[in-house]
Amino acid sequence: xxxxxxxxxxxxPNLKRVQAxxxxxxxxxxxxxxxxxxxxxxxxxxxxxxxSAPTPMELVAGAVNxxxxxxxxxxxxxxxxxxxxxxxxxxxxxxVRGFRGTAPVxxxxxxxxxxxxxxxxxxxxxxxxxARLVEQRCPAVNLxxxxxxxxxxxxxxxx
Amino acid sequence: xxxxxxxxxxxxPNLKRVQAxxxxxxxxxxxxxxxxxxxxxxxxxxxxxxxSAPTPMELVAGAVNxxxxxxxxxxxxxxxxxxxxxxxxxxxxxxVRGFRGTAPVxxxxxxxxxxxxxxxxxxxxxxxxxARLVEQRCPAVNLxxxxxxxxxxxxxxxx
Numbered sequence: 562x563x564x565x566x567x568x569x570x571x572x573x574p575n576l577k578r579v580q581a582x583x584x585x586x587x588x589x590x591x592x593x594x595x596x597x598x599x600x601x602x603x604x605x606x607x608x609x610x611x612x613s614a615p616t617p618m619e620l621v622a623g624a625v626n627x628x629x630x631x632x633x634x635x636x637x638x639x640x641x642x643x644x645x646x647x648x649x650x651x652x653x654x655x656x657v658r659g660f661r662g663t664a665p666v667x668x669x670x671x672x673x674x675x676x677x678x679x680x681x682x683x684x685x686x687x688x689x690x691x692a693r694l695v696e697q698r699c700p701a702v703n704l705x706x707x708x709x710x711x712x713x714x715x716x717x718x719x720x
Numbered sequence: 721x722x723x724x725x726x727x728x729x730x731x732x733p734n735l736k737r738v739q740a741x742x743x744x745x746x747x748x749x750x751x752x753x754x755x756x757x758x759x760x761x762x763x764x765x766x767x768x769x770x771x772s773a774p775t776p777m778e779l780v781a782g783a784v785n786x787x788x789x790x791x792x793x794x795x796x797x798x799x800x801x802x803x804x805x806x807x808x809x810x811x812x813x814x815x816v817r818g819f820r821g822t823a824p825v826x827x828x829x830x831x832x833x834x835x836x837x838x839x840x841x842x843x844x845x846x847x848x849x850x851a852r853l854v855e856q857r858c859p860a861v862n863l864x865x866x867x868x869x870x871x872x873x874x875x876x877x878x879x
Contacts (some may be wrong), residue, residue, distance in 0.1 A: 582809050647743075
């Protein structure tokens with residue numbers, strides 16, 4: 562039985578691994594490692610941190626912006642739609658009583674406003690199709706929506 | 721009516737804003753800005769990126785690790801439990817057919833294994849209470865769970 566390949570070589574080709582490692586540095590700071598990349602998270606001084614990096618949920622918000630951007634670039638390419646610029650803005654609110662444990666409310670986002678500005682020569686039908694496919698296929702946007710967070714996504718196209 | 725304070729000064733004190741801005745740099749790269757901090761996201765070359773930074777969903781996984789770490793430090797402090805080290809590992813899988821739009825599957829996590837190692841002198845009752853409160857109050861862990869992702873959280877305590 563020693564010639565059986567390890568499970569890792571026989572994985573479902575549709576499945577992609579996402580891994581991250583974290584090491585606490587004290588005072589709310591976490592050093593994060595993803596493949597060869599390192600980044601940090603911290604908290605404002607009011608929470609006991611030193612405000613040296615984004616908070617964990619700010620990293621999530623940044624990831625939502627980045628994910629939306631990747632999917633717009635991808636879907637625009639599929640549709641043959643030229644895109645010259647993409648700007649995204651996340652504006653969410655959390656009820657801190659969830660994190661503090663002082664009220665039975667969700668500890669994550671209470672609402673989430675996502676605004677995207679796309680500079681593109683796409684016509685109305687192309688814009689509509691781009692928006693539809695992106696909202697359907699974006700991993701991070703769907704993670705937030707599937708969590709029951711009211712998420713509004715406003716599309717603004719400019720030539 | 722000009723003496724009415726702007727809405728921003730009369731906000732619910734329990735609500736905390738989380739904001740992020742993203743600017744596309746081409747080739748799957750997004751420059752992200754959160755308050756004064758900047759970070760990047762990219763994709764591997766196979767997806768059209770240059771593999772210069774974590775992917776968006778890797779940022780989410782890192783954020784889950786960091787969030788868990790913050791909540792452990794916070795709850796341990798409340799319980800008067802000494803913690804000497806915290807290490808976290810996220811190991812998730814995504815079905816890429818969701819992102820590609822080639823099958824009606826969720827584009828985000830299909831499953832999520834989260835492992836945490838805590839070096840602490842806490843006794844069994846304290847460990848149990850720490851784990852219970854952290855799982856209840858951690859924003860990012862609950863975001864993933866509320867999204868319907870099967871998430872297993874394994875706690876390992878060492879002296």
